[in-house]
Amino acid sequence: MRAHTLRPSPAARAWKEIDLDALRHNAQVLSSRLAPGCRLMAVVKADGYGHGAAAVARCLQKSGVHAFAVACLSEGIALRRAGIRGLILILGYTPPEEAPLLRRWRLTQAVADEEHGAALNAAGVPLRVHLALDTGMRRLGVPAEDTAALARLYEMNHLRIGGVFSHLCVSDDPGQPARDYTQSQLTRFYRAVDWLRDNGCDPGAVHIQASGGILRLPPQPCAYARAGIALYGVGSEGAADAMEAGLRPVLSLRARVACVRRLCPGEAAGYGLAFRAERDTRLAVLSIGYADGLPRSLAQNGGRVLLRGRSCPMVGRMCMDQLLVDVTEAPDVRAGDAATLLGQDGALAIRAEEAARRCGTITNELLSRLGHRIGRRQRVN
Numbered sequence: 585m586r587a588h589t590l591r592p593s594p595a596a597r598a599w600k601e602i603d604l605d606a607l608r609h610n611a612q613v614l615s616s617r618l619a620p621g622c623r624l625m626a627v628v629k630a631d632g633y634g635h636g637a638a639a640v641a642r643c644l645q646k647s648g649v650h651a652f653a654v655a656c657l658s659e660g661i662a663l664r665r666a667g668i669r670g671l672i673l674i675l676g677y678t679p680p681e682e683a684p685l686l687r688r689w690r691l692t693q694a695v696a697d698e699e700h701g702a703a704l705n706a707a708g709v710p711l712r713v714h715l716a717l718d719t720g721m722r723r724l725g726v727p728a729e730d731t732a733a734l735a736r737l738y739e740m741n742h743l744r745i746g747g748v749f750s751h752l753c754v755s756d757d758p759g760q761p762a763r764d765y766t767q768s769q770l771t772r773f774y775r776a777v778d779w780l781r782d783n784g785c786d787p788g789a790v791h792i793q794a795s796g797g798i799l800r801l802p803p804q805p806c807a808y809a810r811a812g813i814a815l816y817g818v819g820s821e822g823a824a825d826a827m828e829a830g831l832r833p834v835l836s837l838r839a840r841v842a843c844v845r846r847l848c849p850g851e852a853a854g855y856g857l858a859f860r861a862e863r864d865t866r867l868a869v870l871s872i873g874y875a876d877g878l879p880r881s882l883a884q885n886g887g888r889v890l891l892r893g894r895s896c897p898m899v900g901r902m903c904m905d906q907l908l909v910d911v912t913e914a915p916d917v918r919a920g921d922a923a924t925l926l927g928q929d930g931a932l933a934i935r936a937e938e939a940a941r942r943c944g945t946i947t948n949e950l951l952s953r954l955g956h957r958i959g960r961r962q963r964v965n
């Protein structure tokens with residue numbers, strides 16, 4: 585008998601399995617590709633790309649990673665509350681009125697442009713910052729050639745500039761025009777860094793590579809490389825880079841079979857009666873749906889799940905909390921079984937790259953949207 589104080593098992597309905605061995609392995613593989621003296625900065629924004637930022641960061645901290653990046657203030661504070669020490673860089677915008685919180689939690693703020701730097705400085709609180717340089721992405725950053733603006737930022741006496749960084753926007757595109765563009769971004773970046781050094785402005789820790797840059801560029805003369813998606817063992821779009829590098833997917837996604845029912849030929853099922861049985865059919869109802877962050881289009885675009893070692897097609901329209909799977913070819917499937925939506929089941933596996941491609945997105949979006957209603961547990965090997 586279960587006492588009312590017990591919590592539901594994370595695996596009661598739909599859950600993520602997080603393989604921390606794979607995470608450590610990936611951190612090791614990526615570190616080994618960096619120049620001597622260059623360290624991994626683990627990007628754990630968006631709840632660690634859906635993997636659980638606190639658990640991911642704690643695991644990496646224990647294996648020697650001492651720098652982390654998040655998207656916003658609340659994510660940074662959550663990491664500190666979870667016991668994460670060392671550098672926590674907020675990559676996105678934080679308004680100047682939050683300066684006391686940046687200081688209180690010893691967070692390092694990216695400076696989005698000169699105006700942002702001036703506003704943070706005017707808050708009158710000493711702040712640790714890294715300067716973002718725009719080398720061609722045209723998102724955040726001071727234009728890399730605007731040395732006058734850089735000089736003015738170094739004059740702002742409340743900004744403690746501990747680093748200078750930029751972001752590559754086409755580093756995972758293998759085509760020649762993209763490679764040329766990446767090269768021009770690198771050139772602009774190092775030119776600005778050299779200008780700072782030559783003019784008595786210490787750039788501190790410099791960093792420019794993200795996953796694409798770590799996997800495709802030669803080692804860079806930087807203090808950090810910011811690894812996001814590659815740390816989680818998947819490629820942003822194709823799987824080739826991640827597999828070649830020997831990275832292992834960290835996340836598996838599973839859901840319970842709620843019930844199995846029979847349909848006669850001609851009978852239809854689900855919203856809009858969008859699935860119609862053409863033969864005697866067994867349908868399994870899975871306890872996961874689009875409100876859990878799965879793209880609704882996955883069911884219509886050939887999405888599959890693994891059940892008892894077989895690959896079975898999703899059918900009909902995905903519901904908010906459930907979806908239908910044709911298990912006619914897997915006659916032993918029954919209520920309570922665990923279905924695999926991402927990850928390994930026996931000899932078969934479904935990769936996040938494959939599921940993302942089916943619904944016209946990238947793995948970053950697919951994984952980071954997996955919702956909080958999904959349980960999470962560590963994989964026991």
Ligand SMILES: *Cc1c(COP(=O)(O)O)cnc(C)c1O
Pocket residue numbers: 627629675751793794795796810811812813814820948
């Ligand atoms: C999200 C982000 C990263 C991580 O990118 P990945 O491609 O997932 O490695 C690195 N740097 C910045 C500025 C980012 O916004």
